[in-house]
Amino acid sequence: MKNISRRNFIKLTSASAVAVAHSLSMFELAQAAGPRLLPTGTPILVIVTLNGGNDGLNTVVPYLDPIYKSLRPQLAYKEDQVLPIGDGLGLNGSMTGFKTLWDNKQLAIVRGVGYPNPDRSHFSSMAIWQSASRTPIKTGWIGRWIETQPENPFLAISLGSTLPPLFQGAKRSGTVLPLSGLKIPTGMLATDFAKTSKKTRLDGQLSATAARSIRDLFTVADIVSPILKNPAPPAADLPTVIGGNAGGESNLSAQLDIAAKLIAAGVPTRVWSVSLGGFDTHANELSAQSLLLGTVSNSISKFMSQMRTIGRSRDVTVMVYSEFGRRVRANASDGTDHGTSGPMFIIGERVVGGFHGEQPPLNQLKDGDLAVTTDFRSVYGSVIEGVLHTPVDRVINGWNDRLPLFTA
Amino acid sequence: MFTAREYSEDVSNQDRTAIARLTHRIGFGPKPGQFRKMLKQGFKVSAKQLLNSGLPNYGDVKTAIGITDLGAQPKPNSELLEPYKVAKRAQLRNMSLWWLDQMVDQDFPFVERMTWFWHGHWATSYSKVDEPVVMFDHIARLRKHAIGDFTQMCEEMVLDGGLIYWLDGQLNTANSPNENLSRELLELFTLGVNNYSETDVKEAAKALSGLRVVKNSGLVTKEPRRSYAGTSTVLGTTGNFESVTLARHLSLTTACQSFIPERMTYRFISPASSMMSTPMKPSERVKSSTPIIKKAFGGRQILPTMEALVFSDAFQNPINSQVKSPLEWLVSVLRATRTVPSRYANPDYLLKLLDTLGQRPFFPPSVGGWPADEAWLSVASSQTLIQAAQLIVSQGDLSPLMDVAKKQRIDALADWLGVAEWSDRTKTAFDGALQDPARLAALAICSPEYLVSA
Numbered sequence: 001m002k003n004i005s006r007r008n009f010i011k012l013t014s015a016s017a018v019a020v021a022h023s024l025s026m027f028e029l030a031q032a033a034g035p036r037l038l039p040t041g042t043p044i045l046v047i048v049t050l051n052g053g054n055d056g057l058n059t060v061v062p063y064l065d066p067i068y069k070s071l072r073p074q075l076a077y078k079e080d081q082v083l084p085i086g087d088g089l090g091l092n093g094s095m096t097g098f099k100t101l102w103d104n105k106q107l108a109i110v111r112g113v114g115y116p117n118p119d120r121s122h123f124s125s126m127a128i129w130q131s132a133s134r135t136p137i138k139t140g141w142i143g144r145w146i147e148t149q150p151e152n153p154f155l156a157i158s159l160g161s162t163l164p165p166l167f168q169g170a171k172r173s174g175t176v177l178p179l180s181g182l183k184i185p186t187g188m189l190a191t192d193f194a195k196t197s198k199k200t201r202l203d204g205q206l207s208a209t210a211a212r213s214i215r216d217l218f219t220v221a222d223i224v225s226p227i228l229k230n231p232a233p234p235a236a237d238l239p240t241v242i243g244g245n246a247g248g249e250s251n252l253s254a255q256l257d258i259a260a261k262l263i264a265a266g267v268p269t270r271v272w273s274v275s276l277g278g279f280d281t282h283a284n285e286l287s288a289q290s291l292l293l294g295t296v297s298n299s300i301s302k303f304m305s306q307m308r309t310i311g312r313s314r315d316v317t318v319m320v321y322s323e324f325g326r327r328v329r330a331n332a333s334d335g336t337d338h339g340t341s342g343p344m345f346i347i348g349e350r351v352v353g354g355f356h357g358e359q360p361p362l363n364q365l366k367d368g369d370l371a372v373t374t375d376f377r378s379v380y381g382s383v384i385e386g387v388l389h390t391p392v393d394r395v396i397n398g399w400n401d402r403l404p405l406f407t408a
Numbered sequence: 409m410f411t412a413r414e415y416s417e418d419v420s421n422q423d424r425t426a427i428a429r430l431t432h433r434i435g436f437g438p439k440p441g442q443f444r445k446m447l448k449q450g451f452k453v454s455a456k457q458l459l460n461s462g463l464p465n466y467g468d469v470k471t472a473i474g475i476t477d478l479g480a481q482p483k484p485n486s487e488l489l490e491p492y493k494v495a496k497r498a499q500l501r502n503m504s505l506w507w508l509d510q511m512v513d514q515d516f517p518f519v520e521r522m523t524w525f526w527h528g529h530w531a532t533s534y535s536k537v538d539e540p541v542v543m544f545d546h547i548a549r550l551r552k553h554a555i556g557d558f559t560q561m562c563e564e565m566v567l568d569g570g571l572i573y574w575l576d577g578q579l580n581t582a583n584s585p586n587e588n589l590s591r592e593l594l595e596l597f598t599l600g601v602n603n604y605s606e607t608d609v610k611e612a613a614k615a616l617s618g619l620r621v622v623k624n625s626g627l628v629t630k631e632p633r634r635s636y637a638g639t640s641t642v643l644g645t646t647g648n649f650e651s652v653t654l655a656r657h658l659s660l661t662t663a664c665q666s667f668i669p670e671r672m673t674y675r676f677i678s679p680a681s682s683m684m685s686t687p688m689k690p691s692e693r694v695k696s697s698t699p700i701i702k703k704a705f706g707g708r709q710i711l712p713t714m715e716a717l718v719f720s721d722a723f724q725n726p727i728n729s730q731v732k733s734p735l736e737w738l739v740s741v742l743r744a745t746r747t748v749p750s751r752y753a754n755p756d757y758l759l760k761l762l763d764t765l766g767q768r769p770f771f772p773p774s775v776g777g778w779p780a781d782e783a784w785l786s787v788a789s790s791q792t793l794i795q796a797a798q799l800i801v802s803q804g805d806l807s808p809l810m811d812v813a814k815k816q817r818i819d820a821l822a823d824w825l826g827v828a829e830w831s832d833r834t835k836t837a838f839d840g841a842l843q844d845p846a847r848l849a850a851l852a853i854c855s856p857e858y859l860v861s862a
Contacts, residue, residue, distance in 0.1 A: 120591065123776045124601050153787070162766045162779060163786050176786035178764075183791055185798065188840075189847060193794070195837035196855045202831055203856065206729050209785050210856035211833075217790040282576045282588055332584025333576065338591075367606070 037266040040311065043350075043387045044263065046272045046303070046318045047142070048252075049164065050296065052280030053122065054322035055289055056342030056370075059095075060109055064088040067362035072330040075285060085109075087355060094294030097301030098345070105353030106304070107345060108405055112360040112373030114341035118324060122280070122338070125323040130166035132380055132396045141380060142271055143169035145388055145395045149270075153216040154223070157262070158273035159255040167273060171205065174273070175216060179254055181228045182221035190218065227265040232257040235305035252276045253299035260306040263316070270388065279322055283333035296320065300347060317348035317387045317406075321376065329368055340369040344379055350386075350406050357403070378403050419447045424828040425862055426451050426724045431826045432732065432861045433676050434458055434718060435521055436511050437740025438826040440808045447823075455718050459711065461516030463551075473502040475544045477625045499540035500770070504759055507547070507769055508749040512742045522554035522710070523547065524735070524769075525675055530565055530597060531772035532574040539570075542626035543770050546570035558668060558708040562598060562655035566616070569626025575775065578621040582636035585613045592775050598658040600667035604643060611640040612658075615649035659708060669701040672717055678728040679780035697722035729862050731781045734765035737793070741853050744825055745804025753803055764792050785859070794854050801849040809845040817842050821852050828862050830855070 061082045062068045069076045082090025083099040101107040119125050132141035147169045156174035158164050167174030197214035255274040281289050307313040325342030357374035378401040381392040386406035427446045431438045446454040482488035510520050534543045553561035575589035590613035594604045618635025640649050697720035704716035749758050762768040808824040818838050834855045841847040
């Protein structure tokens with residue numbers, strides 16, 4: 001595994017590197033508070049968004065509860081189909097990787113997470129989760145955190161093609177990195193783009209963002225491109241299966257592989273965003289959801305193993321959420337419609353493993369839906385303080401609640 | 409040979425901005441020479457010309473480009489499977505290029521601009537519908553009503569096979585409701601979030617129950633046996649609602665009279681007040697114009713509403729800049745360089761490009777449609793735009809730049825592309841590239857001034 005040495009990295013990113021990195025120097029990196037290697041010991045947050053509304057009841061399954069079986073007879077898992085974790089609950093049978101993390105006390109399951117007066121719209125609900133605000137606001141919670149930090153295009157990276165709303169800041173936002181990496185022009189055209197993307201005070205907000213997106217492209221590409229040519233760090237301590245290790249291959253695991261490479265190289269990124277879609281299981285839910293949850297569990301287990309290989313496993317915390325859970329009662333299409341609360345997963349060596357929050361009781365449904373027993377902002381609060389080391393109210397206005405999710 | 413100044417000297421910057429907005433937001437950007445003509449005619453004449461341009465007679469498009477019902481998918485081991493898949497891909501490609509051609513080729517593509525707007529509104533994706541003819545018909549229905557009567561559009565869309573299938577409407581029966589179609593019809597298509605109750609969703613689902621969709625043809629039938637029989641109460645009105653009567657009822661509510669103009673304002677004036685991709689109330693920056701646009705929608709006629717929007721203060725207010733979406737950017741570049749997509753050297757590249765940028769026609773990311781503004785500006789999109797710009801200008805017609813003297817090229821560039829004005833920063837970059845029209849053009853179409861509709 002090829003690391004960028006600290007010296008080279010600083011050289012690459014300093015204004016004196018004119019001869020070394022031609023186009024980079026054009027971007028006056030030093031002036032833009034140039035990035036430095038991330039010191040070991042700096043906490044890193046990986047946010048995993050499950051798009052579509054994951055059915056929490058078939059993820060952390062109350063398999064012993066007779067009401068569970070009666071309300072979704074065709075969709076209910078039996079005892080021998082789940083991975084029991086106590087309290088009458090079992091993980092979906094496909095989540096063997098998470099079961100190991102659970103047994104190692106590196107998985108916290110926060111139960112019944114949602115927000116008051118649940119909104120069943122994908123868009124409103126995702127907007128609430130990503131903005132961390134019950135009323136509409138334009139910025140995302142990580143976007144607001146970014147703006148508490150010195151400018152650094154590496155600070156928060158989302159893998160994909162468009163900016164997720166949670167990375168949206170008022171003036172500065174996170175960086176989007178496509179899975180295929182970055183290619184940039186060289187020579188005179190690069191010099192020209194350095195000019196057209198210069199800061200100017202006359203720019204409106206959108207023009208300024210457009211200019212910065214070009215500027216950051218050159219900055220990020222120069223650093224990232226050689227690193228992406230590296231192989232992903234091996235998941236050394238995972239059991240191997242035919243054709244590879246048990247982590248498996250998927251788009252999510254491809255996203256996490258890129259994060260792993262860049263973390264291994266010491267890129268100064270504190271927040272990563274990855275995602276997986278397909279959870280909107282209105283029909284034929286069982287096989288589809290189980291496949292997706294298997295992907296989530298395998299990919300994250302593999303990623304954590306990679307982090308152990310490179311000695312960053314104590315620094316990394318993974319947080320998994322979806323915009324809502326689903327209705328308790330199945331619909332006629334062997335699926336479930338949009339519901340309310342669901343479990344969140346927090347993974348890492350500094351995490352207080354085990355259950356947090358109350359399981360919403362099935363005998364106390366409200367309009368056929370699960371109660372919300374934990375506000376998601378309490379989970380964010382813990383993460384903002386425990387991982388991002390920032391006072392909660394600088395990111396979520398007026399919010400103070402936290403959960404004991406992290407060891408000191 | 410003309411210089412920019414001959415045409416533009418009496419035109420204020422404010423007029424240039426307004427006309428640039430007109431051509432880029434209500435059309436798909438100027439063809440070579442159009443922007444100067446519009447400057448000369450003035451905003452009012454140009455706006456009327458664009459708004460009243462109508463559609464050319466397309467004739468029988470389906471026959472012309474070979475869009476057919478492909479029948480049910482052959483069994484996995486059938487030797488018919490591969491030819492079926494090939495035909496399907498070809499049809500999707502043909503209809504995608506045909507639509508792009510219309511956007512690029514027409515002098516005044518206002519109706520296609522509106523069809524594109526409605527595609528983002530009734531956002532239905534091929535990714536699930538998976539049948540070219542069904543998606544073609546879906547868009548054809550939107551085109552038919554694109555500047556017409558919104559009530560009629562609603563009445564027809566609730567029986568559109570593609571839309572129903574996309575939102576699981578065929579799974580919604582009296583005995584076991586599936587609320588997907590019902591909820592989105594209320595939230596995203598007619599009323600807007602918070603303008604209905606959960607009970608309304610359930611009641612509307614009753615009215616929409618019992619539909620069958622033939623997947624490969626999009627044919628929709630209602631089966632009494634699976635349909636809810638009886639009255640339902642939606643937004644306080646009780647009746648024997650079925651799909652069409654429900655759609656009509658929803659379209660005539662006061663909530664709808666606000667919601668649709670808000671969506672138009674969001675897309676054509678400013679998404680800035682929105683939070684993410686959630687539909688929401690327009691902000692202070694459009695407040696003075698909002699009542700006028702909503703009033704114009706009183707009769708649910710789309711064209712007069714767009715007219716009110718284009719002539720509103722908010723449309724001209726300098727604060728209301730917006731980021732061009734990837735399709736808008738690409739089509740405007742193709743128009744400027746006279747690059748007709750189906751006749752381009754590698755048409756598939758253009759479709760792939762839109763896919764990479766996250767905005768391929770027929771593939772909205774979700775039923776909420778495409779995002780806006782900053783969501784399109786990223787490190788990832790910058791690299792793709794820069795690559796595409798270099799490639800397209802290397803093959804496109806750059807005569808509007810070639811034909812003028814070097815020192816006039818910066819002005820010519822603005823008029824060619826329909827940009828109100830270049831910043832000093834960008835002009836500095838142009839100064840070094842004046843001798844190289846291709847480099848100049850690539851820089852210009854990736855400049856902040858072109859990426860953002862000022």
